[in-house]
Structures are given as structure tokens and as C-alpha cells.
Amino acid sequence: MTVSADQTMNKKDTNPQEYLVFRLGNEEYGTDILKVQEIRNCERITRIPSAPAFVTGVTNLRGVIVPIIDLRLRFQLPSVHADIQPVIIVLNLDERVVGVVVDGVVDVITLNTEQIKPAPDMTSVLSDRYLAGLGVTDGRMIILVNIEKLLNIDELELIHAHGEGQI
């Protein structure tokens, strides 16, 4: 039963895994904690010309130029309220360092495979290949994001081209 529920998961994920939970609007999202390098405050960000809207710009992370992606814009959520102090989660993905802007970091949770349900395929903004599933613990629902796929640069370019076509 568990096996069929976890089609999207690899075999190695049968062990409990830790997720960093962050907030965007009213929802909670989770990402594999091993991909997280650090959490920082939003600092001076330099805009990049002709970049997709959700690429806020680049920032200086101890001498390394790191692109910053606004997940609110990426997920097509309404823009942020003035009273929210967004933070940047710096992710280390396959030799590439990328920062994502979120409303806030909540906590770190451990999920077993039984606690991860497959994500329903209903959203056109974010196809299910970017989602690793729904994590359920203590009545909370956490949307698990396949951040690696989501922030893949090829994907970014693809989305960019697509977006321009629509406009």
C-alpha cells in the first residue's frame, strides 16, 4: 500500500527524511533540508535585465554572485504584504547556488514515507513534476517541492520563453 502511494519517491526515501518548512501566504511548503545551504535576510539585490519576472536579481553571497528567485511570483501568488519581512533560503543544487525568497521559515520536520501522499495533478501553474508530494503531520499539510527541478536553469528559460509567448 505504501509503495503504491509513493510512486514519485525513490527507494532511498523509505527512511525518514528531514524537510525545511517555509511559508508562502497561508500555505506551508517543504524542501529537502540537505539542499539548504543557509538562510539569510533579504539584502541588496541587483536587477538583471531581460530576466523572467520571478528572477528578482542577483546578490553577493561572500563574493559569489547568486541569483534570487521570488517563489511568490514563481507560484503566481499575490504580491507580498508590506508587514512581511521576507527571507532568502540559499540552496545548493548540483554545483549551482540559488537563493529563493519566501515569507518566512517555519521549522524543520521529519517525514516518513507513509506521511507523504502523492500530490493531486490539478494546478496548471506548477505541474506535478515540480512537486514531490504532500506531507501530512499533526494535521498540517505541507506541500513538498522538488526544488531541484523547479530551479533548474533550463526550466527557467523554458518558462521564460513560454511566458513571453503568452504576453
Added chain:
Amino acid sequence: MKVMSARFRALLMEINEFSGVFFSEAEELLAEMEQQLLQLNVEKPDTEELNAIFRAAHSLKGGAGTFGFTMLQQTTHLLENILDNARSGSLTLTKNLINLFLQAKDIMQEQLEAYKTSQEPDEAGYIYISEALQQIALQDKESALKDNADSGNTPVRNSAESLLTVSIKDVDAEEQVLLENELAHLGELVDISSTNSSLTARLRTNATAEDIVCVLCFILDESQITVQPEAVSDTAGGCTDIPAVPNNPAVQTSRTSPPETGNIRVAVSKVDQIINQVGELIITQAMLTELTSHSESCNSELLRQCAAQLERNIRELQESVMSVRMMPMDYVFSRFPRLVHDLGARLNKEVELILIGGTAELDKSLIERIIDPLTHLVRNSLDHGIEPVNERVAKGKPAIGKLTLSAEHHGGNIIIEVTDDGAGLNREKILQKARSQGMNVSDTLSDEEVWMLIFSAGFSTAEKVTDVSGRGVGMDVVRRNINAMGGHVDVTSKLNAGTTVRILLPLTLAILDGMLVQVADEIYVLPLGAVMESLRPTPQMIRGFVGGDRLLHVRGEYLPLIGLRERFRISGPTEDADNIVVIVQSAGYRYALCVDQLIGQQQVVVKNLEQNYRKVQGISAATILGNGSVALILDVAELFAFDKQKNNMLGCTSRVDGATA
């Protein structure tokens, strides 16, 4: 069993470590050999030079033997034998023979490359060269025999076996095993005794003490080795043919080695790491300077002095560190004598190559990337530039053509020139060719503009395609490569007097002299090399142009005017909008760029934007400013080209708009 295999693995690892040293030394030896072969005077070879070539071949053979590179060992062995005959005078050198030696060197280089990647080298090359070399040796022997028969002399033995005592100190047990094997290759081991840290072997061999040291040097330091002859045993009987050893009873070696240059080998990545760290230091220092200039505290004077001192120190440190990456242009130039020699022979042209300024230094990454474009230019000069001998004589020029390669520092740049005294570019031919290619060119183009046409894609004026050049893919690639390195290229030429191609390159890519400009609240960096001048335009200077474009009229010149604000769709405060115009020039583009403010000049550390993000049109890289924020560095040529593209794309829509309005 397990213990054994672990020990074996350790040994293998050690061999790998040694083989790394061997590869780099072998490459140097081959390069040395080639250089000396090319310098060699065929009619009157200098014994010392021949000896040097022989030594190089010999050391190579020894090393190849140690690591079991059989083909390389065999090739060098054959080469060595012939060279030995040449230096003893029994073989007369010819131009063809030198060419064969050079070929052998190339094949050995290929073999070396193959061994480096743990592959077996190409057998065909080996068979070819060993047959050719054996042929020479055979001919030589026959002629020697004939000579001997004529004069009735007995054949002269080149070498006799002798008994040598080889003592090696400071070696551990594992190395001893290796060394024992190695010595066994050289001759017959009479007896061998070893202690914890030393090895003494008696060796019956026809190698000289110098040879043994040369071979062992791949593994050991020269000071560790002592070779002493014992009694000379003349196995052949008859005349005592004394080998080279007796004159040097104990070879303590420092004489056989090339002069100590005091260099160390360091991995490039280590140097780059230091350069990066110095880059960080510069940024931190800029932050500090900014802080102290705003600080109002009582100690600020002292603090300011300290900051200024620190700035000077860091600048010096940066210069020293950058100089570590610098390599002399000789590294590039040294490959051209061979190229010119081979090509000249193939094209039947007599060419004298002159190299000037080989000591001028250039960043390692640039020096490696300049090789291909430069090779192309030299090939072009030889193929299209310099005329065949009869043609030259008919024109009243010296029969031998002259090709000059020069390098010279010029501020923060290096100027590399390829000059030939050949036919020069033919204006009519180029224009004709350009038209046949469908290019829109007018007769009124200046010479310089016509010459630049040869850099356009698919352009070649060679009447027939040779295997040397003429495919028309070359010159545009040359220009593209050089532009990519942040440099530019131009041509001057005079009919029947020759052509000069001039390449201007920055000395390094890591640091850039920049001009900071501001649009709204965004700051961009223009490479200072591309900035010609900046001015505050009066309304009269700005003229309209078709399609809504604007032109800037300055001193009789009409330049395209591009607004950085529109180009990058920058929003923000507009009160100072397009206040200043910067005239920029790069890669053949010259235009005026509108910005709001000039902030000033600053040296910036170039940071890669593609490492974590991707290529952005019109942006070459990024940098970090004194306040810690990121600024983007503009790519002047791309900015213009992209603008043009975009205009072409938008052209139709704006026309539609016009029609509906």
C-alpha cells in the same frame, strides 16, 4: 593476500605519482628536442647541440622504460641510436633527416598523450616511424661497413661494458623495489645490497654514469645518486675502447642537469584560489575605504591613513599574485618555428620567421586561447600573404619572405602583431568577393573598412582551397575568439608590401578597469577600454532617424544613440534621465550610449554570472562594488547587436501601430 594487494596498490599509487612527474618532464624534453632540432645547422652541426638532443632522447627513453611505456621506449631507442651515430660523426645529417626526427618527435608526443590517458598509443604511427628510423640506421651501417672495407679498418665499437657501483641514499623499501627493476633494465645486476634507507648495486652495463643518473632522475633527486666505475672490463677483448666514464670518476651530477631556474610547479587551481581570495580582499578593502570616508569619528584621520596604506598593500599583493599567472609569449611563439618550417616546405616557399618580444607576459588563460587564432593568422600569411619565390623575384623582392611575430605591452594591454612582407590584401578582389557573397558594399569604403570585410563569416579570397587555408571559416572565427577574450583585431595592408594583423588583448580577464555609470538607481560598469569619451549632449546634437531611432551628431559624425534605460527597461526616477552620453567602441561597433550619471572609474574584480545563473544578453559578467552590492558589467558590442536584433524584430509591429494610428 589482502595485505599483499594493499601493498601493491600503494606501489601503484606511487608509480602514478611518479608518472605525473614523468609526463611533465617528458613534455619539456620533447619541446626542448624540437627547438634544438630546428636550431641545428645541418651542414655544420654543433656537437654540443647534438649532445643536448641526444640527452633529451635518452632521458625520455629511460623514463618510458621505467613506467613500461614500451612503444615510447622503442621509438626513443631507435632515435637515440641514430642520434648517437650523428654525434659521433658517422652519420651525415640532412634536411630530410631532421624532418624525420621532427616527425618522430610528433609521434612520441602522441604516444605520450595516449599514455597519459592510460591508453595504448596508435600502432600505425609507431610502425611507420620505427621502420623509417631503422631504414636510416641500416643505410648508415651499410655505408659505414663500406667505408671500413675501403680503408681496411676494423669496425669501431661505440661502447664497451663496464662495471659501475650505483649507490642511492634516502629511499624507502618500496622505492628500492622500483629502482632495482629500473637498474635491471639498464644492464646486468651483478649484486645488490640494501639497508633501510639506501641501496647499493653493482651493475654491468654499457650505459655511462651520466645515463644512469639521467634515468634515475625521474624518480630521485640527483643528490641522492652516486655512480662510481669499478674496473673497466673489456668483454670484447682487443683494443680498449674507453667509454666516457673514466674522465669523471664520480659523477656527482650537477653538471648534467640543466641550469637550476628556481621554479616550482603549482597547480593552476591553487593559484586561482589565491587570486579569488585577493579579489575578496579588494572588495573588503573597498568597503572599508567607503566606510572611513564617511566616518566622522575623532580617530578618523588615523583610520583613513590606515585604510589608504591597506589599499596600497593590497594593490601590490594583487599585482604580485596576478603576475604568478602570467606566462611569457614565448610559450606561444615557440611553436611557430616548426609550423613555419613545415608549411614553408609544403608550400615551397622560403620564409624567415622573426620573433620579437617573446618575454612579454600574458595571463595563462589568455595565452592558451590565443594559440589557435595566432596559428590561423600565421598559416594565412604563409599561404596567401607571402608569394612563391619566382613571383617574389619577379617583383624585385628578396627571395626569402619575412614573417614577423611580435608582442609588446601597451598599458594594461598586450599588442600582438603578425606581419608579412607578402602580396598584401587586394582591395578590388575583396570588394568583388564581398559582392559575390551578396554583401552590400560600396566603392567608397575606406581601405580599413575593406580590410575588415575579411573578418566576415564565410569570406575567403583564396582562389583555390588548399589544405592549409582558404575555407573561409577562419578569419571570422579569429575575430570572434579575440572579441570573446575582450580584445580586438585590425588589419593594415599595402599592395605588394605586406600585411599586418594587429591583435590587442587585455593582460588579464580577472580584473577590469571600469567606468561606473548610473541609470535611475541601478549601477552598471562599462569596460574603460571601450569608452572613447563622454559628453553632455545639447538638444541640437540629437537627431531623429528612421524607425524612431536617434542619432548623435558629434564633430561631423552621426552615431547611433542607444538609451540604456530603454534597452534594459529600467524604471525609476527620471529627473536626470539620459543626461550623459558615453561614446563607446568595441569589436567594430561605435555608438553613443545614454546614461543618467557617470559615477567614476574603478578597478573591478570580474565575477562570473553564468556560474549560478545564465548568460544575459548585453552583459559580460558581474562585479561587487564597495558597498557589497552587485553591479553588472556591460558587453558593449553585444548590447548594440542585440539592440539591432530587437529593432528588427519589433520593426513590423511598430509599423502596424503606425498604420492604425
